Amino acid sequence: MKEIKGRVWLFGNDVDTDVILPGKYLVLTDPKDLAKHALEGLVPGFADRIKQGDIIIAGKNFGCGSSREHAPLALKHAGVGAIVAKSFSRIFFRNAINIGLPVVMSKDARERVSEGETITIDLEGGALVKGNGERIATEGYPDFLLKMLMDGGLLQNLKNKFSKVERK
Amino acid sequence: MGMTISEKILAKASGNKTVHPGEYTIGKIDLAMIHDLTGPLTLRVLREVGYDRPWDIEKVVIILDHQVPANSTVTAQLHKDLREYAKKHGIKNYHEVGRQGVCHQILAEQYVKPGMLVVGADSHTCTLGALGAFATGIGSTEMASVYLTGEMWFRVPETIRCSLKNRLKEGVSSKDIILKIIGSLGVDGGLYCAAEFTGEGVGTLSVDSRLTMCNMAIEMGGKTGIINPDKQTIDYTGVKDAPLKSDPDAAYYKTIEVDLATLEPQVAMPHSVDNVKPVSEAGNVIADQVFIGSCTNGRLEDLEVAAKILAGRRVSPSTRLIVIPASQRIYLEAENRGYLRTFIQAGGVVCNPNCGPCLGGHMGILADGETCISTSNRNFIGRMGSTAAKVYLASPQTAAATAIEGRLADPRKYMRG
Numbered sequence: 122m123k124e125i126k127g128r129v130w131l132f133g134n135d136v137d138t139d140v141i142l143p144g145k146y147l148v149l150t151d152p153k154d155l156a157k158h159a160l161e162g163l164v165p166g167f168a169d170r171i172k173q174g175d176i177i178i179a180g181k182n183f184g185c186g187s188s189r190e191h192a193p194l195a196l197k198h199a200g201v202g203a204i205v206a207k208s209f210s211r212i213f214f215r216n217a218i219n220i221g222l223p224v225v226m227s228k229d230a231r232e233r234v235s236e237g238e239t240i241t242i243d244l245e246g247g248a249l250v251k252g253n254g255e256r257i258a259t260e261g262y263p264d265f266l267l268k269m270l271m272d273g274g275l276l277q278n279l280k281n282k283f284s285k286v287e288r289k
Numbered sequence: 290m291g292m293t294i295s296e297k298i299l300a301k302a303s304g305n306k307t308v309h310p311g312e313y314t315i316g317k318i319d320l321a322m323i324h325d326l327t328g329p330l331t332l333r334v335l336r337e338v339g340y341d342r343p344w345d346i347e348k349v350v351i352i353l354d355h356q357v358p359a360n361s362t363v364t365a366q367l368h369k370d371l372r373e374y375a376k377k378h379g380i381k382n383y384h385e386v387g388r389q390g391v392c393h394q395i396l397a398e399q400y401v402k403p404g405m406l407v408v409g410a411d412s413h414t415c416t417l418g419a420l421g422a423f424a425t426g427i428g429s430t431e432m433a434s435v436y437l438t439g440e441m442w443f444r445v446p447e448t449i450r451c452s453l454k455n456r457l458k459e460g461v462s463s464k465d466i467i468l469k470i471i472g473s474l475g476v477d478g479g480l481y482c483a484a485e486f487t488g489e490g491v492g493t494l495s496v497d498s499r500l501t502m503c504n505m506a507i508e509m510g511g512k513t514g515i516i517n518p519d520k521q522t523i524d525y526t527g528v529k530d531a532p533l534k535s536d537p538d539a540a541y542y543k544t545i546e547v548d549l550a551t552l553e554p555q556v557a558m559p560h561s562v563d564n565v566k567p568v569s570e571a572g573n574v575i576a577d578q579v580f581i582g583s584c585t586n587g588r589l590e591d592l593e594v595a596a597k598i599l600a601g602r603r604v605s606p607s608t609r610l611i612v613i614p615a616s617q618r619i620y621l622e623a624e625n626r627g628y629l630r631t632f633i634q635a636g637g638v639v640c641n642p643n644c645g646p647c648l649g650g651h652m653g654i655l656a657d658g659e660t661c662i663s664t665s666n667r668n669f670i671g672r673m674g675s676t677a678a679k680v681y682l683a684s685p686q687t688a689a690a691t692a693i694e695g696r697l698a699d700p701r702k703y704m705r706g
Contacts (some may be wrong), residue, residue: 135476135561139669142647143676147326148356148363150333162671182477182510186667187648188412190330190428192564211481211512212412216428242569263313275430276334283437 125223125242127174127202129234134180136163138187138213142195154190156198167199174202176240178230181206184213193217203242204258205230205249218266221274225249226260233257244270291536293448294517295483295657296532298423301676302406310447310542319405319422320352321435324392325357326650327410329367330429332374335436344379344439350382350400351375352392356651357643359607386589390642393417393584397500398618403518403531408435413584413666415506419499421518421531422593423483426507446512447542448483455550456643460701462594463498464586464664466490466547467505467553472565473545476504480510482542485535493515496525497590504585505666508562545677554699556662557682560670568687574697576681578661579610580673581688582640583647586664587615589622591685596628598703599635605695610637611653613645649674662691 139161142155149155151177160167176200177196183206184192191217196204203223207230217224225242230249234240234257241250244267249257262270269275291299292307300308302316321343328351331377335341343349351371359365364533368386375383392409393416401407403421407414410432417424427441435441452468457463471478485507491499503514516522550685555567581587581595592614604610612632613622620642624628629639646653649667653679655661663673668680683691686700693703 125384137667137669139648139667139672143671144650145674146656147648147650148361148367150329150367162669162676182480185476185510186412186507186669188327188410188414188426188428190430193428194330208477208480210477210510212426212428215431217429219430219434265313275434276337278432279334279338279437287453 125176125203125244126239128172129236129238129240130177131236132177132179134193135182135185136179137185138189138192141184141192142189147189147191149157152194152198155195159195159199170185171200174188175200176202177204178234179204179206180231183209185210188212190216192221193220195224197222207231217277218270221270221277223270227257230257231255290539291538292534293483293485293535293539294421295423295448295485295513295515296445298404298406299443299445301404301533308445310445312445314443315440316443317408317440318348318408318435320348320350320400320407321351321432322392322396322409322414323432324355325367325413326355326370327429328371329438331410331432332370334430334433338433338437340437342550343436346378346380349380349395349436351380351699352384352395353386353389354392355644357389357641358386360651369394388617390619391584391587391644393504393542394588394615402526402528403522404499408441412507413504415499415511415513416504416584418506418513418515419496419503420526421516421522421533423513423515424514444481446483448485449479450541450544451484452488452544452546452594453486454488454546454548455490456493457549457552459704460686461552461554462672462684462686463501464495465552465555466549467502468557468682469547469552470545470563471505471509471563472555474509476508476561476563477510479506482511484509484511484514486514486516492519495590496521497588500588501585508666526705554684554687554701556697557668558689559668559679559681560681562668568683568697568699571697575660576608576654576662576683576691576696577659579608579688579692580646580653580661580663580665581685582613582645583665584614584615585666586611586685587619589619591664592619592623592628595685595689596631598686598700599692600631602635602693604636604692607695608692610635610692611640611646612637613640613652614642616642646673648672662697664686664688
């Protein structure tokens with residue numbers, strides 16, 4: 122996985138899956154189509170304003186609500202490079218890692234970074250790094266999850282495992 | 290130290306004698322469900338992997354429920370893709386239009402047994418914990434992995450004990466219990482936890498009522514809601530016995546007590562499920578629409594209590610009532626018992642079983658500035674349509690009383706006479 126570096130977008134607590142990707146778009150399956158509506162319920166025009174690699178930094182319980190994988194898919198394909206939050210809803214957290222979108226927990230990040238500043242995420246080192254070199258600690262992953270994320274997600278794992286299985 | 294029912298099921302599924310909260314295990318899956326919105330993404334992942342045969346065709350269930358019958362060519366294609374996939378692999382547990390209902394209700398009626406490890410590509414899969422199973426929602430790629438491997442990793446959750454004392458008064462329901470609990474704990478108060486409903490109060494609640502409580506465990510971040518099986522569970526699921534139950538000395542992360550005898554009807558105000566107040570303190574809320582249905586409250590008992598309140602009365606001219614039974618079986622039984630006639634005579638509309646307007650996809654979407662009193666489970670911004678609409682969550686009793694008055698109403702006054 123390449124370096125994660127981008128501009129910060131700040132969000133509050135409990136950003137739910139219905140504002141990340143409203144229910145009326147769940148009939149879409151192409152990630153490019155989903156991306157056009159990312160965060161439409163909260164920040165109209167987000168998909169047009171985001172730059173590739175931008176980083177979302179939020180409060181607690183990010184991604185609460187639905188199991189819709191359409192939500193992290195929309196964010197990833199809109200260009201979001203990573204999401205940092207105080208905590209994540211359980212299903213959203215798994216979904217994001219499964220599709221290869223880095224999600225990182227940090228107790229302090231929300232208070233210590235500003236909207237629009239550029240930061241780098243050191244996944245293996247467990248830290249966010251500000252422009253002035255200041256490091257903000259992030260919580261670690263279990264080894265198997267970090268490996269899955271570095272490999273590009275669960276999909277990649279499945280491809281490695283099943284692509285050689287004889288097709289029926 | 291004993292174990293909770295959740296720990297016992299995860300231990301059994303992973304081939305261990307014991308498991309402990311915080312531990313990671315691999316569990317063998319007993320049942321895996323997809324529906325018409327999350328299933329197509331699972332199939333997309335399987336296509337990308339290049340291999341799509343499920344590990345065990347007896348253990349997969351495919352249910353059309355979100356937009357049924359198809360409301361657009363796009364939806365029609367999603368249904369067609371699932372239909373063809375089921376046919377290709379000879380999946381018998383495929384629920385065609387007219388033989389389906391909201392997925393969690395179909396799983397409850399036909400598939401889930403106590404002690405099972407159940408996953409569904411829908412967050413409200415936690416509903417099925419009411420039958421003594423460990424049931425949780427997962428995403429579409431995760432489901433593709435389950436389809437191919439028959440197993441999944443789990444972090445064994447801590448358990449929050451929700452201890453219910455005494456019994457409910459008339460006009461108050463299990464929806465009010467779960468709203469009260471979420472209001473107390475907050476929308477992340479049960480993050481990653483199992484919410485186990487225990488105490489003498491649980492025994493007084495029907496299986497329908499229990500399904501409603503477990504359904505909303507996800508609204509406080511819960512991995513599942515769960516209830517130790519008793520005679521009602523055994524009768525409902527048709528099993529001989531249900532041995533997996535929490536030990537008396539099991540460890541709980543937290544305990545919350547609710548006195549059912551003093552509980553009054555509750556409502557979750559916009560736009561958060563933990564923004565809960567008693568209906569009596571919610572003020573004047575004009576209802577443009579009332580929705581009775583969904584995986585939370587579209588069961589026979591819900592239609593029964595609503596029909597009792599609406600019998601011989603009329604829906605207020607200033608509002609509209611939409612009733613959607615949660616399954617074909619409930620639809621037919623509600624027809625047999627005359628409930629559907631009651632709703633229609635009162636001036637309401639009755640739709641065929643599906644998720645309806647709950648998530649803003651079909652049958653009763655809200656316009657800008659409109660307010661809906663809904664028996665469903667989420668009131669997030671834009672949930673039922675316009676981002677400028679408001680959703681209030683309440684019980685079927687409260688919804689029925691609201692339909693009569695055209696504004697949020699306490700149902701207890703309709704209990705006598």
